[in-house]
Amino acid sequence: MSIFIPDSETKLYGLLGKTLSHSISPSLHNNGFRDLGLNAVYLMLETKEKNLEEYINSLKTIGFSGWNVTIPYKESIIPYLNGFSSLARASGAVNTVLNRRGRLTGYNTDVIGFQRQIEESGVNLKDKRAVVIGAGGAARAVIAALIQLDLADITIINRTVKNAEELAKLFREENSKQNFDFCSLDEQEYAEVLKAADLVVDTTPVGMYSNNIKNKIVINPNYLHEDQLVIDLVYNPLKTEILKEAEKRGAQIGNGLPTLIYQAEASFKLWTNEMPPKKKWYQIAENAVQMIEEKDDAEVEA
Ligand code: NAP
DSSP states (O other): OOOOOOOTTOEEEEEEESOOTTOOHHHHHHHHHHHTTOSEEEEEEEOOGGGHHHHHHHHHHHTOOEEEEOTTOTTTTGGGOSEEOHHHHHHTOOSEEEEETTEEEEEOHHHHHHHHHHHHHTOOOTTOEEEEEOOSHHHHHHHHHHHHTTOSEEEEEESSHHHHHHHHHHHHHHOSSSEEEEEESOHHHHHHHHHHOSEEEEOSSTTOTTSOOSOOOSSOGGGOOTTOEEEESOOSSSSOHHHHHHHHTTOEEEOSHHHHHHHHHHHHHHHHSOOOOHHHHHHHHHHHHHHHHHHHHHHHHO
């Protein structure tokens, strides 16, 4: 394989976040650039919260053509942008930025990615009930997608109940067709809602490798059942505890890999106007997850 050498014409892209060592995005995008013969490169753009404004200004000065945004900047990047797509506006979160001559536009391709994953699951959720666990950036994208998919009832369950309440209020103000509710992670509060849900989406990082969270499942799985679709947005590991428990109870399950691939594909298309090879991206992502697993196991043993 020939080595790619950047030059003065190379277009710069990247992933802006706080801790990025486990990200798969550089492998996907760089592979897409090489496959399509594009003179472009995708880099890790790690910065601390207190330096965010200065860092974004540097990206503009250097001439980055665009970048993805991840934890914890999907909402805090908003004040530094000049415009938004309708989905970024609807979700109140941005995961993709396009720089057109210094004017930064924010998009949310997580919404597109999650919507596509649901559509491809074959489950029709029109007028159905969903439970979304978590109230962060990913939850915003998931809820915006569920609105696009015409669900009737969306309940947000979160550790910090105030965050769930604020999110429910925000979506309620903008969307009169859906019913938005919220509750805490107290089992007595969520038991009945969870049982009644047709779709359960875990948007918390609980269950993810290397996050030092002792409890690997965020809810009591006894309320999951065979008439549900259960999705965990985490993809490392490919089958988290909540998915294992849901599967045991006969539910249809899905990990976060399809959303990851589809959101990356949509960002790639926005930046380059070209489509990367999807099948190959799945393979790359699965190999990358396996490498993360092996690295983590080695670290635990060391
Ligand atoms: P975020 O904005 O930091 O939000 C995290 C949410 O999880 C918050 O609601 C937080 O609750 C909750 N949470 C965190 N730790 C918890 C714990 N130990 N117990 C219970 N709840 C906990 O993060 P995000 O951007 O939404 O991302 C969340 C996860 O989704 C990450 O693992 C990320 O990798 C994944 N994700 C995947 C994709 C994909 O393409 N598959 C896309 C986006 C995100 P509080 O409000 O109480 O803090």
